[in-house]
Amino acid sequence: MINESTNVVDNVCVWDGDTNTWTPPADTLMLVQADTQALVWQLNADKTDYVLVEELGQGQIGFTWNTTTQVLTTNQPKPTV
Numbered sequence: 001m002i003n004e005s006t007n008v009v010d011n012v013c014v015w016d017g018d019t020n021t022w023t024p025p026a027d028t029l030m031l032v033q034a035d036t037q038a039l040v041w042q043l044n045a046d047k048t049d050y051v052l053v054e055e056l057g058q059g060q061i062g063f064t065w066n067t068t069t070q071v072l073t074t075n076q077p078k079p080t081v
Helices: none
Strands: 037-043 050-056 064-066 071-073
Touching: none
Parallel strands: 037 071
Antiparallel strands: 037 050, 064 071
């Protein structure tokens, strides 16, 4: 559940997409978590630094949605080795 005015993931929910049983809040972009790419921190191959890596289905509350690339980006700070 992405707030379209802030482009931030406000919530993650289980929903079958049936608007007869529940309607998402106005100004909310609903994406399937399992089908959405997200940039998350991973240790590089040399194990010397953390880099942002695109992974499917890793989006979480607080991540930022890029409307141009259609990818979420973690809100977590870069870890230190």
